[in-house]
Every structure is written in structure tokens, then in C-alpha cells.
Amino acid sequence: MVKFGIEFVPKDPYWKITYFAVQAERGGFHNLWITDHFNNRNVYVALTAAAIYTDRIALGPGVTNPYMVNPVFTAQAVATLDELAPKRVVLGIGAGDKTTLASVGVEMRKPLTAVKEAVSIIRSMANGEKVVFEGQVFQIAGASFLFKPRSRIPIYIGAQGPKMLALAGKIGDGVLINACHPKDVEYAVRCVKEGVREGGRQFNDLDVAAYTSFSVHEDLKKAAKAAVPVVAFIVAGSPGQVLGRHDINLEKAEEIREALKVNDWGRAFGAVSEEMIQAFSVCGTPDMCIERIDQLLKSGISQFVVGSPIGPKVKVAIDLISERIIPRVITEPA
Amino acid sequence: MEYLKLVELIPVEKREITADKLVDVILSSKHSDKMPSGLAIAFLQQWRQNLLSSKLGLSALLEGAILLEQEKTLVALRELRLDELVDRIKGAV
Numbered sequence: 001m002v003k004f005g006i007e008f009v010p011k012d013p014y015w016k017i018t019y020f021a022v023q024a025e026r027g028g029f030h031n032l033w034i035t036d037h038f039n040n041r042n043v044y045v046a047l048t049a050a051a052i053y054t055d056r057i058a059l060g061p062g063v064t065n066p067y068m069v070n071p072v073f074t075a076q077a078v079a080t081l082d083e084l085a086p087k088r089v090v091l092g093i094g095a096g097d098k099t100t101l102a103s104v105g106v107e108m109r110k111p112l113t114a115v116k117e118a119v120s121i122i123r124s125m126a127n128g129e130k131v132v133f134e135g136q137v138f139q140i141a142g143a144s145f146l147f148k149p150r151s152r153i154p155i156y157i158g159a160q161g162p163k164m165l166a167l168a169g170k171i172g173d174g175v176l177i178n179a180c181h182p183k184d185v186e187y188a189v190r191c192v193k194e195g196v197r198e199g200g201r202q203f204n205d206l207d208v209a210a211y212t213s214f215s216v217h218e219d220l221k222k223a224a225k226a227a228v229p230v231v232a233f234i235v236a237g238s239p240g241q242v243l244g245r246h247d248i249n250l251e252k253a254e255e256i257r258e259a260l261k262v263n264d265w266g267r268a269f270g271a272v273s274e275e276m277i278q279a280f281s282v283c284g285t286p287d288m289c290i291e292r293i294d295q296l297l298k299s300g301i302s303q304f305v306v307g308s309p310i311g312p313k314v315k316v317a318i319d320l321i322s323e324r325i326i327p328r329v330i331t332e333p334a
Numbered sequence: 335m336e337y338l339k340l341v342e343l344i345p346v347e348k349r350e351i352t353a354d355k356l357v358d359v360i361l362s363s364k365h366s367d368k369m370p371s372g373l374a375i376a377f378l379q380q381w382r383q384n385l386l387s388s389k390l391g392l393s394a395l396l397e398g399a400i401l402l403e404q405e406k407t408l409v410a411l412r413e414l415r416l417d418e419l420v421d422r423i424k425g426a427v
Contacts, residue, residue, distance in 0.1 A: 013366050015374035019357075022381055053382045315361055 002297060004326055005031030005209060005305035006318070007062055010041035014049040020314055021050040025057040027322025028330070033062025033092060033176075033211075033305060036069070038104060044077045051085035058088045062211070062305075063158035063176060065096030066118035067106045072143055074118070075125035079149035087151050092176050093118060094158025112163055113137050119155055119171055126153050156209065162191045169195025174207035176305070181279050182292075183245055185210050185299040209303035210296050213281040216289050216311045216320050226312040227281040228272045229265075234280040235272065236260050246279035282306075286324035293329055304329075335400075335426045337393040343419040344392060353387040355410045356395035363402040373398050400427070 006024045008017045021032050032050055036043040043061045050059055060081075064074055074091065082089040095111035102108075117135040124131045130144035157168035158176040168175035169192035177188040189208065196203045213230045217223035235248065236257040243253050252271050259268035277283055282292045293304055311317025344352050360369075360377075377398055380391035399407040400423065411420050 013369065013374070015369065015378055016361060016366060018378055019361065019381060022378075049378075053378055313358075313362070315358065 002301075002330055003030035003207070003209075003303040004321070004330070005029065005033055005062075005211075005303050006310070007033040007035065007211065007305055007307040008046070009035045009037075009308055010043060010046040012041075014041065014046045017046050018049045018053050020318060021057065021059075022053050023315065023318050024322075025054045027318055028326045029057060029322075031090065031209075031303060031305070032057050032059040033307075034059070036061045036064040037100060038068060039100075044081065047081055048084060051081060051088070054085075056088070058090050059085060060090035060153075060156075061092055063092035063094040063156070065094055065101075066114045066137070067096050067101055067108060068104070071118040071121040071138060072125060072131075072140065075122040075149075076145065078122070078153045079126050079145065079147075082149065082151050082153060089151070090154045090156060090174070091122065092156045092158050093122070094176070095164065110137055112167055115157060115164065116167060116171065119157070122153075122155065125149075154207070156207070158211070159188070159192075165191035166195035166198065168192055169197075169201070169203075169206065170199035171195075172206060174209060174303070176209050176211040177301070178211050180210070180212040180214075180282050180292075181246065182295045182299055184242070184279075185296050185301060187245075189300045203300070207303055208301045209305050210299075210301045211305045212296075212307055213283075213309070214289070214306035214311075215281060215283040215309050216286060216306075216317050216325070217313075218285060218320070220284050220288070222312045223283050223285065224274075224277055226309045227277055227283040228269045230308050231276050231280045232256050232260065232268045232272050235276050236268075238280075246275065248276060248279065249273070252276075286320050289321075290325055290328055293325070297329075335397075335423070337397045338389060340419060340422055341389050341392040341396060343422065344416060348414055348416065349387040349392060352411070352414055352416070353392055353395055355414065356392070356399045356407070357386065359399045359403050359406050359410055360395065363406075365402045368402050369398060370401070373401070 006029050034043050034046050047059055078089050078091050095115055098108045114137040117138045121133055126149050128149050131140050132142050133140040154173035156174035156176050157172040159165040159168045160178045165188050175192055179185045179188055215223045215227040235253050256268045256271045376394040380386050385391045408420050
């Protein structure tokens with residue numbers, strides 16, 4: 001059965017996110033993902049609040065990274081959160097964002113190796129084992145918790161590039177694919193399947209999520225307007241190969257990049273085209289979004305995550321998704 | 335202001351729509367940093383129990399909405415034709 005996830009950014013205070021988390025749980029969402037960036041509020045505090053006020057929704061960081069947060073600490077955090085929300089905790093981990101890491105003087109060294117090693121360390125620690133680890137990125141002389149972790153925490157790997165996607169297929173319990181367009185998701189799923197084969201696993205054992213930039217409203221123009229800022233940042237951060245796959249004008253993309261660098265929002269957002277919105281978001285009326293979700297499901301995903309901006313008004317958008325989209329995509333109850 | 339007394343001015347049939355409008359005012363506010371921590375907890379407790387349109391829920395919502403967006407709150411209440419409530423709030427602030 002396909003699952004619906006929802007992403008929140010703790011730029012908003014914990015109580016707003018918790019309000020929306022409760023609303024999403026009631027509306028039939030299965031997963032709550034909260035982003036982890038040092039310049040926002042702390043992800044685990046936001047998750048703790050959401051865990052207290054909800055009962056069923058699975059929740060976790062979406063995604064943390066092993067550079068800013070040592071894997072031992074991540075294991076400690078999710079194991080503790082699991083005591084509050086037993087068997088509901090999931091962990092999303094990726095390599096992080098190079099620019100953000102650089103802004104605090106952290107080098108993104110060997111991202112594939114770092115994520116692979118971090119997953120191994122977190123699994124062992126969260127399994128209550130004493131960890132001695134001699135890796136290329138992490139060295140742990142002997143670490144264990146003075147408490148007994150309760151549940152096995154499913155680990156999802158946040159991935160976009162082919163190698164990270166394959167790694168997710170090889171070692172992850174799930175994968176969070178940063179993509180919105182069927183072309184990108186189909187490509188990503190192929191990469192994940194390569195990793196699955198390499199690891200001697202079954203594709204169906206993985207929860208494969210499309211982690212999308214999403215915007216829904218009854219009025220298409222309003223939905224698109226809300227998506228524009230997020231799409232501008234995605235275009236600016238996308239390599240030429242990805243832009244080329246969608247026939248995006250590279251000069252326009254460069255113009256957006258330059259404008260964002262100098263905080264010229266008007267120029268950056270003004271340069272976002274209809275094609276860019278189509279390529280890098282799931283955006284439109286509920287019926288239009290259902291059509292796109294159905295296309296993505298055919299690619300083999302098992303979870304659809306609605307990410308920022310969700311809609312021009314988040315509360316209205318969650319109701320629209322709960323009442324008009326989820327029941328038409330899912331036939332079995334949450 | 336005694337919010338629990340003020341919300342008694344909201345007719346029972348308008349409680350739900352009032353709660354909904356006040357939630358909108360609070361969630362769309364750009365002054366969320368003004369929300370006191372105790373009030374945020376009260377708001378979430380009522381929401382979790384689906385009791386935002388109860389007297390306690392409305393009281394938390396009204397207090398929060400006025401703290402965050404006084405003018406927008408009064409406009410929303412006026413649109414709901416809760417004139418006596420608007421007058422009492424204006425008289426108290």
C-alpha cells in the first residue's frame with residue numbers, strides 16, 4: 001500500500017509544526033519528516049513535541065547528516081525518541097548540503113563513505129551494541145549506551161545522485177528520493193534497483209519515497225505562486241545534467257543562481273518558468289496532483305512525501321490532501 | 335483580560351467557525367515568537383483532544399490570536415458578527 005508522508009521545516013516554531021502534525025495524522029498521513037539544518041530550530045525538539053501530541057504517525061529527521069551530527073549522537077537521539085514514540089521512529093540521513101556545511105567550516109569529505117559508515121554505526125548503537133569502528137571517515141574506539149534501546153529504527157537514505165541512490169538500495173531500509181518528475185524518479189528507482197541487486201536484496205523490502213516539493217490549491221495560479229521560491233532554489237542547486245533532462249534553459253537557470261546569490265528575490269523568482277515548476281514540483285489543483293502522483297507511483301515508489309511549500313496555506317493544503325487526494329490514491333485505510 | 339468569560343459571548347452555533355478563524359489568524363501570523371510557551375501548550379492540548387471549539391479551547395485561541403495579531407483578530411470576529419465580543423476586547427486593551 002502506498003503511504004503518504006509530510007515534511008516540515010522547523011523554521012516554524014514547534015507548536016505550529018505540532019498543530020500540522022496532528023492535523024496530518026488525522027488526515028491519514030503515515031509519515032512525518034522534519035528537516036535538520038543548523039540554522040533552523042532543533043529537529044529533535046520538534047520531533048519530541050510532535051511525538052507527544054500524536055499517536056500513530058511515524059516520525060523522524062528527514063534528513064540529518066553525519067557531518068554536523070556525529071552518528072553516535074544521532075543513534076542516541078532516535079533511540080531516546082523511540083522511548084517516547086515506540087516503533088514510530090524512522091531516521092532519514094543523507095550527505096547534507098555542501099554550501100551549508102561549508103558555512104560552518106565543515107568539509108563534506110567522502111560523502112558516500114560517510115553515509116555508509118554512519119548507517120553502520122547508528123544501526124549497531126541503536127541495537128544496543130558496543131561499537132568499535134575503524135572507518136575512513138569515522139573512528140570509534142568503543143562506544144555503547146548506558147541504556148537499552150527498545151526498537152529497531154528503520155533508516156532511510158536521502159539521495160539524489162546515482163551512487164547514493166544505489167547505496168540506499170544496498171543498505172537502506174528506505175530511500176528518500178529528492179525528485180518530483182516521473183523522468184527523475186524513474187531514473188532514481190533504476191539506480192536504487194542496481195544497489196538492491198548488488199546487495200542481494202528484494203526491491204519490495206525497501207520503502208521508496210519520492211520526497212517532493214509540493215503545492216496544492218483549488219486555484220492553480222495560487223498553487224504555482226507558492227511553489228516558485230522553492231523551485232527557484234532547486235533550479236539553482238541542480239546540475240546541468242538534471243536541468244538538461246527537462247530542457248531547462250541553462251541561461252535562465254544561471255540567472256536564477258546569480259540573483260539568489262545577491263538575495264535579489266524578485267529577479268530570481270521572476271525567472272522561474274512554467275517548465276521549471278513542472279520539472280521540480282508537484283503543483284496544481286487536487287486533480288492535477290493526483291495525476292502526477294499516479295505517474296510517480298508507476299515508477300515504483302511506495303511513499304509519496306509532500307514537502308515545502310505544501311500549499312499557499314498549509315492548513316488548507318493538508319485538508320485538501322487528506323480529503324481529496326489521499327482517499328483517491330489509497331484504497332486501504334491508513 | 336478574562337478570556338474564559340469573554341468566550342461566553344460567542345454563541346454555541348458560532349463556536350466552531352470562530353475557533354477555525356482564530357486558528358487561521360494564529361497559524362498565518364508572522365509574530366509567532368510572541369506566543370507564550372504555556373499558551374502554546376494549552377492550544378496544543380485542546381487541539382489534540384479536538385476541543386478547540388470548547389470554552390477552554392476558544393479561550394486559548396482568543397488569547398493567542400490577540401497577542402499575535404490584535405487587529406486581524408478583531409476583523410475576523412467582526413466578520414463573524416461577534417460585535418459585543420469585539421467591543422469588550424477593545425474596551426479592555
